[in-house]
Amino acid sequence: MANQEFPLIFERSKEGRTSYSLPNLDVPEIDLNAELDDVYVRKTPPELPEVSELEIMRHYTGLSNRNYGVDSGFYPLGSCTMKYNPKINEDVARLEGFSHIHPYQDPKTVQGAMEMLYDLQTALKEITGMHEVSLQSAAGAHGEWTALMMIRAFHEANGDFGRTKVIVPDSAHGTNPASAAVAGFEAVTVKTNEKGLVDLEDLKRVVGNDTAALMLTNPNTLGLFETEIMEMAEIVHAAGGKLYYDGANLNAIMGYTRPGDMGFDAVHLNLHKTFTGPHGGGGPGSGPVGVSKELEPFLPKPIITKKENEYVFEYDRPQSIGRVKPYYGNFGINLRAYTYIRTMGAEGLKKVSEYAVLNANYMMRKLEKAYELPYNQHCKHEFVLSGSRQKKLGVRTLDIAKRLLDFNYHPPTIYFPLNVEEGLMIEPTETESKETLDGFIDAMLRIAEEVENNPEVVQEAPHNTIVKRMDETTAARKPILRYYK
Amino acid sequence: MEFRYLPMTETDQEEMLQTIGVSTTDELFSDIPSSVRFQGELNLKKPANEYELKKELTEMANKNASLKQYTSFLGAGVYDHFIPSVVDHVISRSEFYTAYTPYQPEISQGELQAIFEFQTMISELTGMPVANSSMYDGGTSLAEAVNLSAAQTKRRKVLVSQAVHPESRAVIETYARGQNVEIVEIGLKNGLTDLDHLEQELDDTIAGVVIQYPNFFGQIEPLQKVEELIKQQKKTMFIVSSNPLALGYLTPPGEFGADIVVGDTQVFGIAGQFGGPHCGYFATTEKLMRKVPGRLVGQTKDEDGVRGFVLTLQAREQHIRRDKATSNICSNQALNALASSVAMSSIGKHGLRKMAALNMQKTRYAIEQCKAAGLEIVYEHPSFNEFVVKLSNSVPAINDKLFEKGIIGGYDLERNYPELTGHMLIAVTEIRTKEDIDTFVKELGDING
Numbered sequence: 001m002a003n004q005e006f007p008l009i010f011e012r013s014k015e016g017r018t019s020y021s022l023p024n025l026d027v028p029e030i031d032l033n034a035e036l037d038d039v040y041v042r043k044t045p046p047e048l049p050e051v052s053e054l055e056i057m058r059h060y061t062g063l064s065n066r067n068y069g070v071d072s073g074f075y076p077l078g079s080c081t082m083k084y085n086p087k088i089n090e091d092v093a094r095l096e097g098f099s100h101i102h103p104y105q106d107p108k109t110v111q112g113a114m115e116m117l118y119d120l121q122t123a124l125k126e127i128t129g130m131h132e133v134s135l136q137s138a139a140g141a142h143g144e145w146t147a148l149m150m151i152r153a154f155h156e157a158n159g160d161f162g163r164t165k166v167i168v169p170d171s172a173h174g175t176n177p178a179s180a181a182v183a184g185f186e187a188v189t190v191k192t193n194e195k196g197l198v199d200l201e202d203l204k205r206v207v208g209n210d211t212a213a214l215m216l217t218n219p220n221t222l223g224l225f226e227t228e229i230m231e232m233a234e235i236v237h238a239a240g241g242k243l244y245y246d247g248a249n250l251n252a253i254m255g256y257t258r259p260g261d262m263g264f265d266a267v268h269l270n271l272h273k274t275f276t277g278p279h280g281g282g283g284p285g286s287g288p289v290g291v292s293k294e295l296e297p298f299l300p301k302p303i304i305t306k307k308e309n310e311y312v313f314e315y316d317r318p319q320s321i322g323r324v325k326p327y328y329g330n331f332g333i334n335l336r337a338y339t340y341i342r343t344m345g346a347e348g349l350k351k352v353s354e355y356a357v358l359n360a361n362y363m364m365r366k367l368e369k370a371y372e373l374p375y376n377q378h379c380k381h382e383f384v385l386s387g388s389r390q391k392k393l394g395v396r397t398l399d400i401a402k403r404l405l406d407f408n409y410h411p412p413t414i415y416f417p418l419n420v421e422e423g424l425m426i427e428p429t430e431t432e433s434k435e436t437l438d439g440f441i442d443a444m445l446r447i448a449e450e451v452e453n454n455p456e457v458v459q460e461a462p463h464n465t466i467v468k469r470m471d472e473t474t475a476a477r478k479p480i481l482r483y484y485k
Numbered sequence: 486m487e488f489r490y491l492p493m494t495e496t497d498q499e500e501m502l503q504t505i506g507v508s509t510t511d512e513l514f515s516d517i518p519s520s521v522r523f524q525g526e527l528n529l530k531k532p533a534n535e536y537e538l539k540k541e542l543t544e545m546a547n548k549n550a551s552l553k554q555y556t557s558f559l560g561a562g563v564y565d566h567f568i569p570s571v572v573d574h575v576i577s578r579s580e581f582y583t584a585y586t587p588y589q590p591e592i593s594q595g596e597l598q599a600i601f602e603f604q605t606m607i608s609e610l611t612g613m614p615v616a617n618s619s620m621y622d623g624g625t626s627l628a629e630a631v632n633l634s635a636a637q638t639k640r641r642k643v644l645v646s647q648a649v650h651p652e653s654r655a656v657i658e659t660y661a662r663g664q665n666v667e668i669v670e671i672g673l674k675n676g677l678t679d680l681d682h683l684e685q686e687l688d689d690t691i692a693g694v695v696i697q698y699p700n701f702f703g704q705i706e707p708l709q710k711v712e713e714l715i716k717q718q719k720k721t722m723f724i725v726s727s728n729p730l731a732l733g734y735l736t737p738p739g740e741f742g743a744d745i746v747v748g749d750t751q752v753f754g755i756a757g758q759f760g761g762p763h764c765g766y767f768a769t770t771e772k773l774m775r776k777v778p779g780r781l782v783g784q785t786k787d788e789d790g791v792r793g794f795v796l797t798l799q800a801r802e803q804h805i806r807r808d809k810a811t812s813n814i815c816s817n818q819a820l821n822a823l824a825s826s827v828a829m830s831s832i833g834k835h836g837l838r839k840m841a842a843l844n845m846q847k848t849r850y851a852i853e854q855c856k857a858a859g860l861e862i863v864y865e866h867p868s869f870n871e872f873v874v875k876l877s878n879s880v881p882a883i884n885d886k887l888f889e890k891g892i893i894g895g896y897d898l899e900r901n902y903p904e905l906t907g908h909m910l911i912a913v914t915e916i917r918t919k920e921d922i923d924t925f926v927k928e929l930g931d932i933n934g
Contacts, residue, residue, distance in 0.1 A: 005792050006594070009602050009830055020836030023567065025843060026919040027850035032734070032842060036867040039709050042736050046609035048834045053571060056830050060575040060599070067595030069583030077585055084490050085583050088535055093758075094573070096553045097546025103760030104559055104896055105550065106884060112548030113759050119530075126528050138621035138761070139816035141803065149663055178803035178813035182632075183663045187808040225516045255527055256514050262521045272816065280820030281596040282586040282618070282780065284762035287816075300659075321662075323655035326562065326624035327760025339542060345532030348488045354510050355493045361513055362501040378505075378513045405591050416804075433492040434501065465591035468787040475785035475797040479774065481615055482605040483784075 004466045006066060009059050010483050013049040019056055047485060066466055067281070068410055074436050076363075078382045078413035078425025079173065079221060081251050081273035086343065089276060089336035098335055103327040107312060114311035117328065118304050120338040121288075127341075127349070128247075128267050129260025130290030135329040136300045140248060142324065143268030143287030144179035144215070149321045150291065150298040151213050151242045151266060152183055157298075157319060163212035163241070169198050171221045171417035173248060185212055192419050196222045196375035203235055211241035218245065218262065219252050219380035221417040221425070223360065233263030242266060242295075250274045251429070252357055252380035255350030265292045275337035286333035300324045355430035356381040359437060363428055366441045370448035374420055381429070387422035395451045395458050397422040402469065403450070403461035407443040486532060552757065552893065556921045560871050560912025561701070561896035562623070562650050562749070563757045566730070567840075567916050569831040572754040576824050586780070586819070590795045597794035600782040600819065603826045610732045611746040612739020613768035618780040619822040620765030620814065623749030624653040627695065627726050628660035629767065629778045629812055630745040634693030634722040635666045636811075637776060642667045643693045644686050646678040648700035649726060651901035657695070666692070676702045676864030676873065684714055693722040693745075698738060699731050702898075702910060703848070703871025704864055708741040716742065728752060729766065731869045733841030745769045754828025755821050764821035775801060778812030843915035844870035851913045851922045858930035863908060870914055873898065876907045876933050883909070886932045892925055 033041055051059070069075075075082035093099065101110050121133040137143035148166065155163045165188050166180035177187035190206050193199040197220070207214075214236045218226045226232065236243050245259040245267035251274045259267045271277045272285035279285075291299065301320040302313035313328075344352065357380050364373065364383040372386040387397035401411035401424075413425040428437055450458050462468065502508060514522075533541060552565050559565075576582060580595065587593030587600075600618045607616035620626035631643050643661065645654055647670050654670070661668050669686055671694075672679045678696060687694070694715055698706045708725065715723045724745045725738035730752040732738075738746045751763035769777060775798060783797035803810040832840055848870045852862055855874055863873040876883055880897035887894040895911040902908070913922065 006598065008598065008605075009826075010605065013834075018833055018836060019569075019571075019831045020833055020840070021569070022832075022836060022840055022843060023915050023918070025846055027847055027922070029846060030849055032845050032849070036705065037707070040705055040707075040736050040867070042732070042734055042838070045834050045838055046606070046733070046737075048606060048609065048832065048837055049830045050833050050835070051830060053831070056571050056827065057574065059830075060571075060827060061578070063595035063599050064575075064578040064580040065595065066593075066598070067580040067584055067587075068589075068592040069580045071579035071583045075585065080585055082585060085579070086490060088539060090577070090582075092539065092542045092546075095543060095546040096551045097543075097549040099756040099758050100552040100565075101549050101759045102552060102557060102559050102563055102565070102757050102893065104561055104563070105893060106881070106888070109550040109888065109893075110759065112545040115548070116542075116545055123529055129523075138625065139814075141813045141815045142621060142625070145663070145813055149659065152663075174802075174804040174807045174810070175813050175815050177808035178806070178810040181808040181810070182660075182813045184665060227516050227518060230518065230520060253517070255523060257517050257521050257523050261523060278582045278820070279585045279816075280582050280818075281584045281593075281599075281823065282819030283816040284621070284764075284818045284821055285816040286762075322659040323652060324625075324659055325656060325761070326622060326650070326652035329760075330621075330762040331759040332762050339538065342530060342533050342538055342541075343490075343535075344488065345486075346527035346529045347486055348491075348532050349527065349529070351488060351491055351493075355491055357513050358493070358498065358501055358505075358510050361505045365505050378507075378516060380513075401589070402591070405589065410585075410592065411589060431490050431492070434494075434497040462591050467591055467594060467791050467793040468789055470590045470787050470793050470795045471785045472795050472797065475783040475795050476800075479781070479797055480784040481601075481774070481781055481797075482608045483601070 006062055008483055009049045012051050012055055012059060015050060017050045017052050019051055019053045073408050074432060074440055075410040076412050076426045076428050077410060078427040079248055081427060081429060083276060083429040084431035085276055085278040086340060089339045092339045093332050093335050111311055114304055116335060116338055118306055118311050120334055123341050124269060124288055124290060127254060128290045129258030130267060131293040132296045132299060133288055133290045134299045134303060135288045135334050136325050137287040137289055138325055138330050139283060139285035140268060140270040140287045141175040141179055143289045144175055145182050146300060146324045147244055147266040147268055147289045148179055148183035150295050153298045153321050154295055155212055162210055165210045166212050167206055167214040171419050172215065173221060176215045176246060196224045197226055198232060200228055200231060203232060207235055207239045209240060211239050213242040213244045215244040215246060217249050219249050222375055222384050223379040223382040224375060225380055229262045248273060249381065252353055254353040255346060256353055266295055271333055271337040276340040277333040277336050284330050284333055286330040352430050359428040359430060359432060363426060363437055363441060367444055370445050382425060382427035384420050385424040386420050387424055390451045391422050393451050393455060395455050397424055399458045399461060400447055403447050403458045404443060405462040406464045409440055409443060555891055555893045557893040558895050558911045558925055559893050561910055563760060564752050564912060564914055566752055566914050568754050569828060571831055572824050572827045575827045576820055581823060582820055587796060590793060594793055597782050599823050599826060601784060601794050603822045604782060606826060606829050607766045607768050610729050610737065611768040612737030613746050614771050615774045616766060616768040617777050618782055619818040620767050620779055621818060622761065622763045622765045623726060623747060624656040626747040626765030626767050627653050628657045630724045630747050631657050631693060631695060632660055632664050632666060633776055634724060635664060638692040638720045640690055640692035641665065642669060642690050644669050644671050644691055645695040646671045647673050648678050648702060649695055649697040650701050676704045677866060678706055680710055687714060687718055689718060691718060691721045693724050695724045697726040699728060699869040702864055702873050703868040704866045705869060708738060712741045730841055733837035734845060750825035753825035755824050762818055762821055764818040764825055776811050777801065779814045779817055840915055847917055848872060848913040854922060854926040858926050860930060860933060871910055871912045874909050874911060876909055879907060880909045883932050887928055890928050892928060
């Protein structure tokens with residue numbers, strides 16, 4: 001199957017071929033260059049392709065065949081919540097009354113859109129137990145940074161300029177320390193203990209009057225619930241810091257517990273994870289932020305409120321951190337999430353978390369026979385295995401991941417979190433059937449056997465993909481980032 | 486209640502619980518302390534079946550006045566352009582839209598190649614050698630450019646023209662505060678950036694200068710003159726925010742020495758969607774290649790020498806560098822970048838110039854008609870597809886009356902420029918017909934009196 005190069009759209013291009021069908025010039029033509037200084041008139045046209053419409057469809061259909069999505073097969077990518085993307089969501093997002101509206105229309109003419117946003121805010125407040133929600137942030141990392149900017153504004157409003165540090169567990173997603181840095185904080189690490197949870201003693205050591213916040217994912221990236229969450233909240237709050245919830249793993253706890261009830265002051269959600277926004281090959285996402293009453297004045301503006309029977313944008317927010325994004329957020333993604341919440345309701349969402357957790361525990365128990373399980377306890381929606389046994393036999397986790405491609409599975413997240421050697425982070429999600437899980441389990445067990453009996457087949461994987469392993473070193477050393485004719 | 490996304494059966498559940506060695510799923514949640522366990526049921530609307538929900542949401546959508554029902558002259562950063570049918574057919578292929586970030590290149594060549602092609606198209610349009618795989622939108626992309634200029638020059642002050650989109654400026658303010666970067670706004674002179682003011686403020690403490698081209702009022706800023714000023718300061722970076730469609734006709738910022746060019750590709754195949762998701766682009770020089778925020782796709786070969794594509798230069802990114810990353814961006818707008826790539830492929834090399842020219846021709850026509858109707862055109866510089874008229878009444882009041890005639894009027898500039906009372910920013914794209922324009926101008930003239 002290998003050795004299949006695919007032409008670039010530019011390589012299909014041929015002078016004189018067109019695919020466009022533009023409106024007519026139905027007004028008297030004037031000489032545009034008469035008034036425009038010649039220096040501003042483009043001399044060389046950009047080298048966009050010249051192809052027919054069928055060639056475009058063949059090209060992109062060909063590319064889609066060289067891609068793999070949730071609709072193609074199982075995608076147990078830990079921390080990414082690759083669940084089914086419902087089709088009604090896509091249909092609703094394409095309704096003209098939603099897709100073809102302008103952000104600067106008079107709010108009176110877009111009351112349906114504003115009603116949806118308001119209802120979504122209300123639902124997310126209930127699900128998270130937070131006081132207020134803003135839908136402006138475009139993605140998870142954007143939401144993290146938004147909330148940290150609010151926490152910073154809160155401390156500064158109290159005349160407290162010495163809170164320069166944000167505490168992040170060593171198991172945290174890379175966006176946490178990065179967002180802290182972009183918000184102007186220094187990221188400091190708190191260690192994970194032998195149980196896979198935040199080490200309270202270490203937390204007490206790093207916390208202080210320079211602590212702005214602790215960022216936490218619960219369940220954490222090992223898929224374990226931070227059982228001492230109330231103690232942690234107390235430690236951080238006693239020091240004057242705020243507790244921040246990274247909602248990447250909300251899929252595990254809906255209807256079971258809420259960040260607001262666990263003492264969190266701010267949360268972000270990934271609507272493209274828990275709430276079925278499609279990942280789109282990397283985006284767009286949506287990263288709403290929920291906050292406590294105390295932080296509410298600092299929300300990005302505008303916020304959407306309801307006045308009598310009308311939805312309005314409220315701009316008069318003197319303590320607001322300002323705008324984090326033009327307009328009102330990724331409306332189209334928020335709409336998909338809303339459609340999903342309306343489909344599931346409270347009963348459905350609780351079942352989502354119940355089954356996500358059941359699926360993960362089932363897989364973990366089936367796989368622990370062949371792979372090292374560093375933290376042996378009930379997991380939540382995901383779990384982390386270590387490829388350390390296989391490594392001793394000369395096979396790396398990367399090889400195992402590549403071998404899974406031959407069985408037509410997307411591999412788990414690998415080498416993350418950083419505190420697990422040769423980590424394999426598996427998140428099945430609730431939308432997968434037992435048969436699918438069993439198929440994947442069989443493949444994983446077979447690979448473990450291959451590692452013992454025929455390691456080369458794993459080390460040299462993949463064998464069945466359209467291309468083999470890529471030379472990433474040369475790609476980074478001598479970057480080719482665009483096509484030249 | 487049945488849930489069609491949940492395949493778990495009772496038998497499955499029993500078998501799985503047995504394997505795990507527990508008797509109920511609740512035991513799997515026993516690690517959540519009872520003090521934080523949520524009691525009862527979340528207070529959400531009852532679940533709706535597919536038919537009912539589609540009906541409910543269609544009714545909700547119908548409460549909005551869509552640009553398909555009304556003739557719109559509203560732009561100000563979000564434009565009503567023609568979208569070729571191929572675009573939605575491509576982005577509806579679920580191998581694209583249900584995929585994650587292409588971290589496994591062997592099964593993600595489709596996405597990776599599509600992004601590589603997107604990078605190439607943006608590079609061509611802007612005249613810059615390097616473009617990334619996308620940013621959230623034009624506003625945040627611009628804010629990242631501002632912070633990059635400060636980090637790169639180790640200076641803490643950036644000059645931003647007031648003719649830059651007001652919401653982009655607001656986003657810059659927030660991002661800059663995070664990095665303790667000071668923003669100094671450069672005033673306006675007759676609808677363009679005041680170059681005298683710019684010259685006064687420019688010195689060796691300035692990290693970057695931000696200009697929008699065409700600017701928020703649709704006017705084409707004289708980038709050559711700006712370049713001459715900036716060149717006098719060796720390290721100061723020239724940051725240009727550009728509507729990429731305009732670059733089909735206008736000389737690209739890369740030819741005026743721009744260090745970073747950003748903007749939004751919403752104009753190519755992406756519907757307005759009440760302001761998002763759109764798609765930011767970020768283009769720069771080879772020198773800044775290793776400082777670019779976000780993902781980059783590079784060409785390479787596999788073990789057999791077959792050409793392929795991978796995510797590259799990842800040492801810039803948060804998942805490798807954590808707090809030392811050049812940005813915290815992770816998710817981007819990949820699917821919308823794909824939509825724009827398809828639209829750009831469809832419009833093509835010659836179609837692009839034609840489409841840009843159509844916007845300019847129709848805008849010129851609208852300007853002439855407004856003048857003929859006795860309306861005052863405020864700025865008379867060459868413009869792309871927007872212009873400003875001064876009206877005798879407040880813009881919202883006039884827009885209310887236009888709306889009754891089936892027209893969505895222009896943008897009220899007083900929202901952001903208090904001195905511009907009664908000033909309306911009007912956008913005319915290629916899909917407005919002569920008849921649309923004539924009707925609009927007549928109604929506007931009548932209402933204005």
